[in-house]
Structures are given as C-alpha cells and as structure tokens.
Amino acid sequence: MTALLELDEVELAFGGLVAIGGLSLRVDKGEVLAVIGPNGAGKTSMLNLVTRVFNARRGRIRFKGQDIAQLPRARIAHLGIARTFQNIELFDAATVLDNLLLGRHRFGSGGWWQQVLRTPALTRLEESHRAKAEEVIEFLDLSPWRNARVAGLPYGVRKVVELGRALCAEPELLFLDEPASGLNPEETRDLAFWIEDIRTELGITVVMIEHDMSLVSAVADRVICMAQGKMLAEGTPAEVQGHPDVIAAYLGT
C-alpha cells in the first residue's frame, strides 16, 4: 500500500482555540477511510485543512509526496482532490448539467477568444466535457433531473448532484463530508453501493466523514475516530466501535 495523503503533526488553531492539535494520519491508495467522532471533534476542520480553506499552524500535508500545505486554495482541485460539503454547496441557480460541467473546470475550457467565437475546436472540447458529465449522470441515475435547476430539487437529489459534480472532476482522492446526513434509508443504501463502485470501478480513494455507523460498517475499510482535535482510535469498523475510549467519547462517561 502506498500512502496517497499524509498528515504529519498538523495543528490548526483559531486564536487561542486549538481545533486540531498534532494530528497525524495517512490515507492509502484505493481504500475507503471513514472518519467519525462527536460534533466539534475537528473532522471537517481536518478536511478544510487539506483543501486549504484553513491554514495549518504547524505540520506537513503531503499528497502523493508533494507538500500541499502552502498551495493556493484553487490549486488543490488541479492535483486531483475533490470534495463535497456538509451543507450542500451547489450552484443553485444553474441546472444540474451546468453544475456537473463546472466540475470539469480543471480540464480547461479553451482560450477566451475560442469561447467568444465558439470555434469548432471549442465545440469538440465542450462535447468531450458533456460526454463525461453524461457518464456521471448515468452512473448516479440523475437523468430525470439533467436540465432541472438545482434550487428546485429535493434534498436527497441535491446530495447526489454534489457527489456527481465531484466525480466529474475525475479526482484521485474524494472527500465526502457527511454524505448520508438527511438521506432516507433507501437513499443511504444507494449511496453505499455508489461508494463501493467509486472505489472499485473508478479507482478513486474515498475519505468520508460520517455519523451513520451502518453506512460506515458497510463500506469503510478502515475507521478513524477523532475527538477534540486528536485521533482517538484507528482500525476496522468493528474494532473502533468496540474501543473503550470511543465509547467514552460518544457517551461522555
């Protein structure tokens, strides 16, 4: 197993509040890693550190051996890291198709003069983006919604559109921030199958932050439990669930 992402003694602080203190973890290529932990444990902050929303105070973040802790925020996607958000961050006034096409941004969209003149080369490029978006639409069963505006879609569908947008970026590493929150059991089951397929068919490494332990047990190879900015336990889903510290952190005893 080669490490795709490595966090080395990473520390994040907001003024005097240490949100993450000395966190080290590694994500291996091809695995599904679940991060669990009570609210305020620093799970999403960890993800925001990797995607450069926040600046780490100390420590190194390496993606495929390259230190990314100082890169500009917009460069991260170009390396092949995609993410979804806990509170859906879709482009509300645009259609599902446009949202997916925006996911293709990192593959370029032609020079501005080509776009103004709509040259044949640009049309071919747009067609290739569209073809990829259609692959994702088929993969996630989004075809009934293709031309619908996101603002009018049900919550569950929006979650799927956001996953689709991340997949359109053809990432190597995909972060899912609470993908099952607000989904009904049937939608959660679909999601479990999709995550399985994303790993096996598309070969994408998945890191998901999730509270739903049935989903975690179903798809995750490895689970990390965080509490108060530190790693509490690591292992298979069953091991972590049975770990006395984890039980204490969740139950507060």
Add this chain to the structure above:
Amino acid sequence: MRFDYHTQYRQGFALLPHTSDRVLYGLLIALLLAVPFFASTYLLGELGYVLILCIAAMGLMVLTGFTGQVSLGHASFVAIGAYAHAWLMTQGLPFALSLPLAALISAGAGLVVGIPAIRVSGLYLAMVTLAFSIVVEQVIGLWRGVTGGFMGMLVPNPELLGLSLSSPRAFYYVCLFFTLAVLLALLNLMRSGIGRSFVGVRDSEAAAYALGIPVKRVKVGAFGLSAGVTGLAGALMAHHIGYLTPDAFTLLLSLDLVLMVVIGGMGSLRGAILGAILISLLPRAVAALKALLPDAMARQSGMEIFVAGAVLAFFVLFEPMGLNGRWLKLRALGESFPLYRRDTFRRQKSYMRSERNR
C-alpha cells in the same frame, strides 16, 4: 411541449434550436435592418440610443447578473469609454481603432476597480463603486487638458474608410452592428467555461474554490470584461451626444443601468436588453401619459421618478425574475397550452442551514 431528439451533443449547443426561433429572430433582424428606410430621423436617433443602452446593460449584466457583484458606478465606465474615445479621435486616431482602444482603457479601469471586489461584496462593494464614480466625475471635471473640464469637449465626427458615419442612418447601423456583435460574443462566452465559472463564483465561492476556479481572478476579470463592454457603449454614446460634459454621466445613469438589469431579470442577456428597452422608453411613455392626465396632475414635478420607482417596486413584488422571467412564462404558456400550470415556475422554499466558509 416540444421534445427534441438529439443524436449528437452539439445539437443541444445550438443557440436557436428550432426553425420557428430562427424564423422569428430572422424577421426581427430584418425589421431592425429595414427601420432606417421608413423611420424619421428623430426615431432613428432614439433607437440608436436604446441600442447603446442595451450594450451598457449587457455589460452590467455580466457583472451583476452572472458574477453576482453589485456596481453603482457603471456610469463612470460609460464616461471613461466616451472620453477616451473622444480624446483618441481628437489625437487623430481613426474611428475603427479608437473605439476598441476606448473599450480597452475602460476595461483597464474596470480591472483596477475590481481589485477591492476580492475583499468586499454586497453593500460594501456598492459603496466602493459609488465612490469610484464620484472620483471619476471629479477627475473629468478638473482634468481640463484632456476632457475640457466642465466646459465639455466636442466629439469629432465618426468616419470609416473615408465614409462619414455621422448621418443618423449610418450611425444607427453602427449601433446595431455593435449591439449584435456584443450580444453574440457574450452569449458564446456565458455558455462556455468562462461564463460557467462566473456563475460558480456567484452561487458558491466555497464550491468554486473546491473545483479549482481561481475565484479572485474571476471576480477581477468579470469587472474588466463588464467595464470593457460598458466602455464600448460609452464610446458610441459620445457620438450620440456629440458634446461631452461630466453631467451626462451622473449617478442617475448608474441607477438606470442597475434598474435595467434588475427589471430585465438577473442572469440573462435577453433580460438586459428587455430592461434597457423598457427603462429607456419609460420617460417617453410618461410624457405621453402626461398629455392624457388632468392638468394639475400632469404639472407635478417628479412624475418620471415616481413612475420608475413604481415600476421597480411592481417587478420586485410580482415578478422577481424580471422581464426575462415573464417572457419565459409566456413562451411556456404558448408551448404547453392548454396544459400550462402556474406552479411550474414557483420556486419551492427550502429550509437548510447555510453556514458558509467563504
């Protein structure tokens, strides 16, 4: 309802996918081309002015409607375009060279104003742009050597390849040409990658960053593009006015442009054009209305502003999607009659937490 059968993706890219659209827009263009042959000189001048405002409104629409940035200072870009063009022409540059240069100068000013937009948005950005327009007005008034100061400056007559373009008919065609060219260019741009990234930055900066869109560059670039288009409108406006003074480009023009964009419908170039037509014809309509009103009411001052305010309030209350929204509804009604449902366009309320890390 009409269902299209496409076998290639590029069929879905067509701007005018249906024969009926092509016929109708073709007829519209034919009508616009034919107008000079039966319209009076006065009407031609007015139509040219409406076309110029259409260009300016499209420029602001790129910024406000597509990128979600407010500007209360777009009259200053009109002014910069107009003065730059007039000055370049007095320096002996030909019309065909001076016009794009004026647009570029205005775009450069737009890039500079766009830099604060990286840090501020909403009301604060409105204040920054407002301050900028006041500064520009003062600079124009005081920089006598170039702008003629408050005394104003005469705009040289436009010429192209030795042909004078100053006759109302020729100038109308110039305006029509640039309106169509800007419309086509922006339509193409807004449905390609650049336009998508504008919309991305407008709707969610966090997601735009996560997809690799350089948000700051997009914001500044949108300002530059918008200012450039508006500056082009300003350059044409210079010829329409004929004699430039600073008081032609006051806050009122900026507000008119904002009204056009809001009433037209955010995020649609068609909306910008419809809004520009409505707002520029409103004073004429009020004048016509005055003739019908009792004398005591007609002589009240502030009638124009009252009507403009009432129209804006009406649109905000009853048609938030603007003229473009109304157009889409009418078209849907025509296409799906008698099965049209009003609720098709009713936006569902959704209750979600919206913490954002911008």
